Amino acid sequence: MTETIQLALKTLEAQLNQPLETALEACARCGLCAEACHYYRAEPKVEHIPAFRAEQLRSVYRYEHDFLSRLFPVWTGAKKLDEPMLANLTEIAFSQCTLCRRCTVNCPLGVDTPLMMRAIRAMATASGTAPEILVMLADAAIEKGKDPSFYKEMFLEQIKEMEEQLRDVTGDENATIPVEKQGAKILYVPLAGAHTILPPAVVFNAAKEDWTLSIFEASNYGVFLADVNRAKQVAKRIVDEANRLGVKEIVIAECGHAYASYRWDVPNWFAGQFDFKVRSLIEVLGDYIREGKIKVDPTAIPEGVTYHDSCNLARNGGLIEEPRYVLKNVAQDFREMTPNKDEAICCGGGGGLVALAEYAERRIAAGKPKADQIKQTGAKVVVAACENCRLQIGDINEHYNLNVKTTAITDLVVRAMRLPKPLPGHEAEYLFEGEGAAIARE
Amino acid sequence: MLTFQLLALAGLLAGLYGIYIRYIETKRRALPADNSPLKGNPSHGIAYAFTKGMMPWAKESTRLHMIAYLRGIGFHIGIFTSIGALLISPFWRNLPPLLSSTLIWALTIGALLGAAGGLMRIIEHNLRGLSLPDDYFAVWLVTVWMAVSAVAVWNEAWMPAYYVLSAITLAYIPLGKIRHCLYFFFSRTFFGKFFGRRAVFPHPESMK
Amino acid sequence: MSEAKLFLDFKGLLCPMPVVKLAQAIKQIQIGEMLEAVATDPGVMADIPAWTRTTGNELVTLEKREDKTIRFVVKRAK
Known part of the structure; x- marks a missing residue:
C-alpha cells in the first residue's frame, strides 16, 4: 500500500462519525435520486446518479469495514482502494458534485451524499491529490x-x-x-x-x-x-x-x-x-427596508427579474424567504423559477467548480438545467446572492445564449435607492429621472 | 414443527443481535455536536423527516416516480406485516377466516410488489447499473419469503419451508443491504436535525 | 517594457479568477522567465502577493496605473 493510499484511508477513518457511517450504510440503491442531480438532468447516464457516485466510496468503506464484504467482496462490490480508484474518486468528488444536497432532500432515506463527497475531498486533500488551484x-x-x-x-x-x-x-x-x-x-x-x-x-x-x-x-x-x-x-x-x-x-x-x-x-x-x-x-x-432605514423605489427596476437560490444559502443555509422579501421590494416584475427554494436546481458552479478550469466544459454542460429554467422565466435579470453562482450563470448565459444580465441583490437595492450617480460599471442600468433621484438620501 | 419454529426464532434472534451490534458500533462513533445558533427547530425537523417529509408529494423525486415510490412503500409494509405474521405464526390456525384471508392478501400483495421491484432491478437501465448481487439477492429473498408466508398461512404443509426461509431471511438482515432498515432511522434523524436547525424543513413560510 | 515572455489580460475578471488564470499560465513559461498581466479587480492587490508568497514565485512588480488598471510582473521561480 502506497503512502498516498495510506493517507487517504487514514483520513476516511478519521472522518468516520455517525452521520458519515449512516450515509455510507443507508442507501437502498433505489435510484430515485437520479433526476435530483443537475449532472444527470443535463446528461442522463448511470454515472451521473448520486447513488452511483456514492457507491464508489462505499465500495472502499465496505472493503475496510464490512464482514460480508471481506468474505465475498464481489457480493457487495467491495474494493481495495488503490491509486487509480483514488484518482477516480477525486475526480468524481471535485468535478461531478457541487455538494448542493438536492439528492439528499430527494432521497426517501435522506442519504447525505454530499457528506460522502466531502469525505472523498478530504481524503484527496490529505493525500495530496486534490486540485492544486x-x-x-x-x-x-x-x-x-x-x-x-x-x-x-x-x-x-x-x-x-x-x-x-x-x-x-x-x-x-x-x-x-x-x-x-x-x-x-x-x-x-x-x-x-x-x-x-x-x-x-x-x-x-x-x-x-x-x-x-x-x-x-x-x-x-x-x-x-x-x-x-x-x-x-x-x-x-x-x-x-x-x-x-x-x-x-x-x-x-x-x-x-x-x-x-x-x-x-x-x-x-x-x-x-x-x-x-x-x-x-x-x-x-x-x-x-422593513425598518425604513433605506428608501427604495419599487418602480426603479421595471424589467423581469428572477432569483436563483444558491444551494448554500437556501437548501443548506436556510435563507429562502429573505432574498425574496428584498427583491419584491425593489423589482416590479419578480418571477420565480420552477422549481425553487429548497427544491432549486443547482447552477453547477458550486463546490469550488468555478475555480477549476480543467472542468469548465463539464461545469457548463451541467448548467443546462439552470439555463433552461432561466429561459422559461423570460426574465432579463437573473439575481444570485452568491459569487460562484453569478460566475456560473454568466458563463451559461454566454454559452446558451440566454441574453440575461446577472447581478447581486445589493446591486439591485442600490439601483432602487436611486443615487445621484450610478455605481461604476452600472451606468447602463440607471434611468435618471431628475427629481426621482436620491430619494434614498432623504 | 417445534424444531422449525426454534430455527426461525434463532434466525430472528440472530438478525436482532446483528442489528443491535450494528447499532452499537454506529452509536460508538462520534456524533459531532452542532452548537451553531438555531434558526429553526431540529426536533420539528426530525418530526417532519419521519412524517410529512415521507409523503409521496413532499419530494420532486417521489412526485416524478410516484408509482415506484408507492410500490416501495407497499413492499415495505408487506415486510413489516410478514414480521408481525411470523410472531403470531403459532396461532395462524386460530385466526378468524376474515383475518386469515386479509393476511394472505396483504402478504401476497407485498410479494407481488417485491417481485415488481426485483424485475425493475433487472429491466430498468439505471437500476441495473446501480445494483449489486446483494441487491438482487435481498429483494428476491424477501419477496419469496413473503410469498411463502402467504402460502403457509393458507396451507399448513408449507410451515416447515416457511420457518426455514424465515430463519435465512432474518439472519441475513444485518449482513447485507437489508440493514438499511436500521440506518433509515439514523439517516432521517440526521436529515431532520440538519434541515430543522436551518428552518429549511419544515419551512415556516411555505408551511410545507 | 518588461522582459516578460507572456502577457495576460485579466481586465474584467473578478477574484479569484486572476489567480486561477495566473496559476495556469505560469506553467507555460520556464523557471526564471517572467509573465506580465493587467487586471482591474482591486482584489489582485492582495491576492497576487499572497499567491507568490505561498507558491514561492517572485513578484517583480505590482502597480496601480493612471488608468486604474493594475499591472503586475511575476517571475517563475519553481
Whole structure:
C-alpha cells in the first residue's frame, strides 16, 4: 500500500462519525435520486446518479469495514482502494458534485451524499491529490492572515479610492468606508474586489450603520477542499478580527459557501471564542427596508427579474424567504423559477467548480438545467446572492445564449435607492429621472 | 414443527443481535455536536423527516416516480406485516377466516410488489447499473419469503419451508443491504436535525 | 517594457479568477522567465502577493496605473 493510499484511508477513518457511517450504510440503491442531480438532468447516464457516485466510496468503506464484504467482496462490490480508484474518486468528488444536497432532500432515506463527497475531498486533500488551484487559493488566504502587512497599505489605498467613488455616487461628503473601527457593531466581510464593497458601503452609509470593513475576504477555499484545518485557519483571520474589534455581528457578503460556513460551521470550529452573530448581507438589507432605514423605489427596476437560490444559502443555509422579501421590494416584475427554494436546481458552479478550469466544459454542460429554467422565466435579470453562482450563470448565459444580465441583490437595492450617480460599471442600468433621484438620501 | 419454529426464532434472534451490534458500533462513533445558533427547530425537523417529509408529494423525486415510490412503500409494509405474521405464526390456525384471508392478501400483495421491484432491478437501465448481487439477492429473498408466508398461512404443509426461509431471511438482515432498515432511522434523524436547525424543513413560510 | 515572455489580460475578471488564470499560465513559461498581466479587480492587490508568497514565485512588480488598471510582473521561480 502506497503512502498516498495510506493517507487517504487514514483520513476516511478519521472522518468516520455517525452521520458519515449512516450515509455510507443507508442507501437502498433505489435510484430515485437520479433526476435530483443537475449532472444527470443535463446528461442522463448511470454515472451521473448520486447513488452511483456514492457507491464508489462505499465500495472502499465496505472493503475496510464490512464482514460480508471481506468474505465475498464481489457480493457487495467491495474494493481495495488503490491509486487509480483514488484518482477516480477525486475526480468524481471535485468535478461531478457541487455538494448542493438536492439528492439528499430527494432521497426517501435522506442519504447525505454530499457528506460522502466531502469525505472523498478530504481524503484527496490529505493525500495530496486534490486540485492544486484550490490548495493554492486556500494557502494564499492563510498567508494573508499570517501577515496582512504585505498588502494592507495597498488595500487601504484602494479603500480610500473607493471612498471617493462612494462620495461621488451618493453625493454624501461624509460617506465613509471604515476599516478596523474598534467597537463597531457590524464587521462586514466582503469578497475580494470592489463589487462587493462599494454597493454595501452605499447601503450601510444610507442606513447610518455603525460598521467596519474587514481587511480579509469571506471566501474560504479550505471549505471546498473539505480540509477543516485549512478552513479553520482561513476563518480564524475573521474570527480574530471580530474579537479584536469587539463587534456584535459579522455580516457576510453575498456568497453562498462563506455564509453557510460562517453561519453553520465556524461557530462549531471556534466554540467558546464566537460571541457574535453571523448574518448574511441579504438579511441586513431586508431589515433596513422593513425598518425604513433605506428608501427604495419599487418602480426603479421595471424589467423581469428572477432569483436563483444558491444551494448554500437556501437548501443548506436556510435563507429562502429573505432574498425574496428584498427583491419584491425593489423589482416590479419578480418571477420565480420552477422549481425553487429548497427544491432549486443547482447552477453547477458550486463546490469550488468555478475555480477549476480543467472542468469548465463539464461545469457548463451541467448548467443546462439552470439555463433552461432561466429561459422559461423570460426574465432579463437573473439575481444570485452568491459569487460562484453569478460566475456560473454568466458563463451559461454566454454559452446558451440566454441574453440575461446577472447581478447581486445589493446591486439591485442600490439601483432602487436611486443615487445621484450610478455605481461604476452600472451606468447602463440607471434611468435618471431628475427629481426621482436620491430619494434614498432623504 | 417445534424444531422449525426454534430455527426461525434463532434466525430472528440472530438478525436482532446483528442489528443491535450494528447499532452499537454506529452509536460508538462520534456524533459531532452542532452548537451553531438555531434558526429553526431540529426536533420539528426530525418530526417532519419521519412524517410529512415521507409523503409521496413532499419530494420532486417521489412526485416524478410516484408509482415506484408507492410500490416501495407497499413492499415495505408487506415486510413489516410478514414480521408481525411470523410472531403470531403459532396461532395462524386460530385466526378468524376474515383475518386469515386479509393476511394472505396483504402478504401476497407485498410479494407481488417485491417481485415488481426485483424485475425493475433487472429491466430498468439505471437500476441495473446501480445494483449489486446483494441487491438482487435481498429483494428476491424477501419477496419469496413473503410469498411463502402467504402460502403457509393458507396451507399448513408449507410451515416447515416457511420457518426455514424465515430463519435465512432474518439472519441475513444485518449482513447485507437489508440493514438499511436500521440506518433509515439514523439517516432521517440526521436529515431532520440538519434541515430543522436551518428552518429549511419544515419551512415556516411555505408551511410545507 | 518588461522582459516578460507572456502577457495576460485579466481586465474584467473578478477574484479569484486572476489567480486561477495566473496559476495556469505560469506553467507555460520556464523557471526564471517572467509573465506580465493587467487586471482591474482591486482584489489582485492582495491576492497576487499572497499567491507568490505561498507558491514561492517572485513578484517583480505590482502597480496601480493612471488608468486604474493594475499591472503586475511575476517571475517563475519553481
